[in-house]
Amino acid sequence: MFDKKITLFHQHAETKEQALEMLANRFIAAGVVKDTYLEGILKRESVFPTGLFTDTYGVAIPHADSDYVYENQLGVMTLDEPVDFNYMGNAGEIVPVRIIIMMAVQGHDQVDMLMKLMSIFAEPEVLQEIIDCNDYETFAEIAKRIGL
Numbered sequence: 001m002f003d004k005k006i007t008l009f010h011q012h013a014e015t016k017e018q019a020l021e022m023l024a025n026r027f028i029a030a031g032v033v034k035d036t037y038l039e040g041i042l043k044r045e046s047v048f049p050t051g052l053f054t055d056t057y058g059v060a061i062p063h064a065d066s067d068y069v070y071e072n073q074l075g076v077m078t079l080d081e082p083v084d085f086n087y088m089g090n091a092g093e094i095v096p097v098r099i100i101i102m103m104a105v106q107g108h109d110q111v112d113m114l115m116k117l118m119s120i121f122a123e124p125e126v127l128q129e130i131i132d133c134n135d136y137e138t139f140a141e142i143a144k145r146i147g148l
Contacts, residue, residue, distance in 0.1 A: 006027060006073065006074070007075065007076050007136045007139055008022060008026070008077040008078070009077075009078050009139075010078060010079075010134070011078065011080070012079065013083050014083070016060070016083045016084060017042065019077060019079065019083050020038065020100075022077065023062075023075050023102045024037050025038070027073060027075060032070055032072075032073040032104050033068050033069055033070060034068045034070070037064055037068045037069075037104070040064030040067075040068040041062050041063070041064045043064075044062070044063065044064050049086035049087060049088055050062050050088055051095030052087070052088055052121060053095055054122070054124070056128060057082075057097075057131060058095040058096045059098075059099045059100070059101065060099075060100045061101050061102075061114065062100065062103070063102065063104070063105065068104070069105065072104065072105050072106060073105075074101060074102065074103055074104075075102045075104075076099070076130065077099075077100040077102070078098060078099055078100075079098045079100070081098075084096060085097045098131060099127060120148070129142050130142065
């Protein structure tokens, strides 16, 4: 799911919209999503927020409807300073997010991937390894080990 090597480590963004744009632009450049993918992400995020609290770092799993997706792909971004996302369970609550895993996934694969990611987010040591990543090769080793 990381075939296109869409990874951005130790980034800086002022807002979630800026972070989402940076990551979505990589998906668009890789040709795995439609040019309107960012619009789809922002639209869905406004209705169904994706911020999640964990024991260590806030995470977000933004995704658009599968109509925007040509090819299944995941992308990861880590932030040196958190940006605010709305909480998945209560849009009025803010989650300071440092790890974003963006999904471009079609059909039922989306639900399966969300479940897999939720189980990974319950592992503080894995989240720390992702935060500490500096390059794709190290991240690829982690992803392979945890079954992504």
